[in-house]
Each structure stands twice: as C-alpha cells, then as structure tokens.
Amino acid sequence: MKNITKSVIALFAVLALSCSVEDVEDRPVIQGIDTPELVAPENDKAYVLLEDNAEEVAERFVWTKATYDGNVEIGYKLLIDVKGGDFTKAVEIGGTSGATQIEVTVKTLNNAIIALGGTPDVLGSYDVKVMSSLAGMEKMMSETPLTILVNPYTGLIPYAFTDWYFVGDATASGWNNNNNNQPLFRSGTNPSLYQFTGFFKAGAFKLISTPGQWAPMYGKGDNGAIVARPTEADSDPSSFEIATEGYYTFTMNTETLKYTLVTYNAAAAATFTTVGIIGDSTPLKWDASTALTQSTFNSHVWSINVLPLNDGKAKFRANNAWDVNWGGNTAFSAFPNNGTSGGDLPVAKSKYKIYFNDLDGSYLMIPNQK
Structure with a gap:
C-alpha cells in the first residue's frame, strides 16, 4: 500500500512539473524594439536658474514612445548626468507612466545639478536621457543624449543659526579644535539657548563656534556668566571646570550671557x-532606519557625518523598532520643553550633518554639507 501511495504522489509531481514547464514556455517574451529618444527641448539650450523661480517650470521634456513587441504600458524615467557621463550615477529628474513628456521645475533641475557637483553661478554642460521599462524589466535607454547648459544657484537652504562646539580635555575631542568636536543642541524656540547632557571627564572645556578656529569662543566668567572672545586678538577666557568625571547638563544663553552646569543622574x-533616523525624507523612507554612529566617548550620543535628505518628515528610533522613538516639531534643532514633541520633524532637501542624544531626545541637523 505504501508503494502504491508513493507512486501516485510521484505521478502527480511529474504532471505538475510538466504543466509548470509548459506554462512558462507558452508565455510570450516581451522584448524592446525601439528606444525612446528625446525630441525637445533643442540641443545645447541654456538655462540660468534663479531661486526666486524655484517652483516654476524650467522645461518640458518630450520624447518618442518606446516600442515593445506587445501591447503594454511603458514607464519612463528622465535622467541627467554630467556631460560625457556613463549614467551609472545619473540623477532622476522625473518619471511618468505611459506619458511621453514631463515638466521639470527649476528647483528639481537645480537640485540635480548641485547633486552632480555643479558649481553655482557657473554654466556647465549636462546630458539628459530617457529610460523606458516594463515593471522594472526590459529597460531601454536613449542612444543619443540631449545636451543642455545649466547655470545653477547654490541650492543652500536658509540656516541663520550659530552652532557651538566643545573643546577641552573634559570632552571627546580634547584640546584639538578640529577633531569631530561635539556640538551643543540648540533650542527649537530660542536660538540663543543651548544645552548638552552627557558624559564629561575630569578636566576643563570651552566653547568654539567654528571648528578649526579658536575664536569666536566662550569661556567661564564670574557668578554664572559666560565670557566672549570675539577674535583671536582678544584675551583668552577661563575654562569651565569638571572636578569629577560623570554626567552633567551644561546650558548657556548667548543673549543673557549666563550658563548652568549641574550633575545628571544617568544610572x-x-x-x-x-539608533537611526527614519521618515519619507530619508533614503529608506518609512520602511527602515538609516543607522547613526554611536560615540565611543558617550554611548548616549549618536551622529552621522553627511546624509542627503529630501523634503519631508523624519523621526529617530531605537533598535529598528517603534517601541522607543523620538520626534519634534521644529526644523534643525531642539531639546525637550524647547520646541520638541512626539511629532514628525520637518525636513528640507539638503545634505545634513546629524547629531542625536538619546538621554533627552535632543537633535541637531546642520544642513548645506558638501
């Protein structure tokens, strides 16, 4: 009986395999025939892009329809690369499903040129191609690129803030003023108010605003005051002292010129x-976090050197899960009770240097990085 059962199972397996093979062999194979080719604008057309016109249409690109050996809906992507580029690092500036033309805004075109290394206020040459595809397969690229000349603007987003960094043997960078110095986090509602909670070694520190330079600087004054050193020709102020290593919260106000330094219980x-950043502004959207690097000096501080972000929203979360996450409601920087909430952080398209503190949810996102 067992042998009969085995024979029946084997017979059905052979029949199933035969049907599967025949089904695959009978399926039509769709192949590309004619590649799409750009027909407008004219070759070597020049564009001088202005930030005031960012939301206006820079150009309508038109191309011929790609043809395949079947009645299928074709998707298109418009790509731009440096003149003579091989399009392996091209930037997408638009896409359609079926349509053979698309309008590209000044902002979109400018962002693409800056991403390709274009120099602001300098006319450069760029190649544009269109790529067709069927559900991500059977891709065909224009054989002949369309060349355009573009004079971009900086594309820098407004950032009218001053950042302050620790320097001193009580901090991660030591007395090196250009050694990935830890910045303070800035209030989301008061641009003169700064705070940092974290680990300090026994020693001393001061504050500088430009890594690599010793001025402007803030040091310690009398009676809870901070003392400014505007230029390196000015006298050097005293240091803030940490008598015993441990966790502290340092706060300073550059308008009132006052500071506080108090112990913090991190036990x-x-x-x-x-810890990572996630959101529709990030490379992995809301699907997954982009990991930050944990500080070896302070395990509660995380950072990422340069991360391109798009217009959209973002949050921070721990362990690639949602049970512990942090948000905010102000762009660039904030710390608890000064502009943060559980909401999504607003993000404008730029390249950012990002810092995050999991002790209090403080964040600092410095835009316009190279």
Whole structure:
C-alpha cells in the first residue's frame, strides 16, 4: 500500500512539473524594439536658474514612445548626468507612466545639478536621457543624449543659526579644535539657548563656534556668566571646570550671557544597540532606519557625518523598532520643553550633518554639507 501511495504522489509531481514547464514556455517574451529618444527641448539650450523661480517650470521634456513587441504600458524615467557621463550615477529628474513628456521645475533641475557637483553661478554642460521599462524589466535607454547648459544657484537652504562646539580635555575631542568636536543642541524656540547632557571627564572645556578656529569662543566668567572672545586678538577666557568625571547638563544663553552646569543622574537611563533616523525624507523612507554612529566617548550620543535628505518628515528610533522613538516639531534643532514633541520633524532637501542624544531626545541637523 505504501508503494502504491508513493507512486501516485510521484505521478502527480511529474504532471505538475510538466504543466509548470509548459506554462512558462507558452508565455510570450516581451522584448524592446525601439528606444525612446528625446525630441525637445533643442540641443545645447541654456538655462540660468534663479531661486526666486524655484517652483516654476524650467522645461518640458518630450520624447518618442518606446516600442515593445506587445501591447503594454511603458514607464519612463528622465535622467541627467554630467556631460560625457556613463549614467551609472545619473540623477532622476522625473518619471511618468505611459506619458511621453514631463515638466521639470527649476528647483528639481537645480537640485540635480548641485547633486552632480555643479558649481553655482557657473554654466556647465549636462546630458539628459530617457529610460523606458516594463515593471522594472526590459529597460531601454536613449542612444543619443540631449545636451543642455545649466547655470545653477547654490541650492543652500536658509540656516541663520550659530552652532557651538566643545573643546577641552573634559570632552571627546580634547584640546584639538578640529577633531569631530561635539556640538551643543540648540533650542527649537530660542536660538540663543543651548544645552548638552552627557558624559564629561575630569578636566576643563570651552566653547568654539567654528571648528578649526579658536575664536569666536566662550569661556567661564564670574557668578554664572559666560565670557566672549570675539577674535583671536582678544584675551583668552577661563575654562569651565569638571572636578569629577560623570554626567552633567551644561546650558548657556548667548543673549543673557549666563550658563548652568549641574550633575545628571544617568544610572537609570536605557542603553540602545542602535539608533537611526527614519521618515519619507530619508533614503529608506518609512520602511527602515538609516543607522547613526554611536560615540565611543558617550554611548548616549549618536551622529552621522553627511546624509542627503529630501523634503519631508523624519523621526529617530531605537533598535529598528517603534517601541522607543523620538520626534519634534521644529526644523534643525531642539531639546525637550524647547520646541520638541512626539511629532514628525520637518525636513528640507539638503545634505545634513546629524547629531542625536538619546538621554533627552535632543537633535541637531546642520544642513548645506558638501
């Protein structure tokens, strides 16, 4: 009986395999025939882009329809690369489903040129091609690129803030003023108010605003005051002192010229394996976090050197999960009770240097990085 059962199972397996093979062999194979080719604008057309016109249409690009050996809906992507580029690092400036033309705004074109390394206020040459595809397969690219000349603007987003960094043997960078110095986090509602909670070694520190330069600087004054050193020709102020290593919260106000330095109890603080940034502005959208790097000096501080972000929203979260996450409601920087909430952070398209503190949810996102 067992042998009969095995024979029946084997017979059905052979029949199923035969049907599957025949089905695959009978399926039509759709192949590309004619590649799409750009027909407008004219070759070597020049564009001088102005930031005031960012939302206006820079150009309508038109191309011929790609043809395949079947009645299928074709998707298109418009790509731009440096003159003579091989399009392996091209930037997409638009896409359609079926349509053979698309309008590209000044902002979109400018962002693409800047991403390709274009120099602001300098006319450069760029190649444009169109790529067709069927559900991501059977891709065909224009054989002949359309060349355009573009004079971009800087594309820098407004950032009218001053950042302040620690320097001193009580901090991660030591007395090196250009050693990935830890910045303070800035209030989301008061641009003169700064704060940092974290680990300090026994020693001293001061504050500088430009890594690599010793002025402007803030040092310690009398009676809770901070003392400014506007230029390196001015006298050097005293240092802030840390008598015993441990966790502290340092706060300073550059308008009132006052500071506080108090101990912080980090004994009960949670520790995390990973912390990342997530959101529709990030490379992985809302699908996955982009990991930040944990500080070896202070395990609660995380950073990423340069990350391109798009217009949209973002949050921070721990361990690639949603049970512990942090948000905010102000762009660039904030710390608790000064402009943060559980909401999504607003983000404008730029390249950012990002810092995050999991002790209090403080964040600093410095735009316009190279």
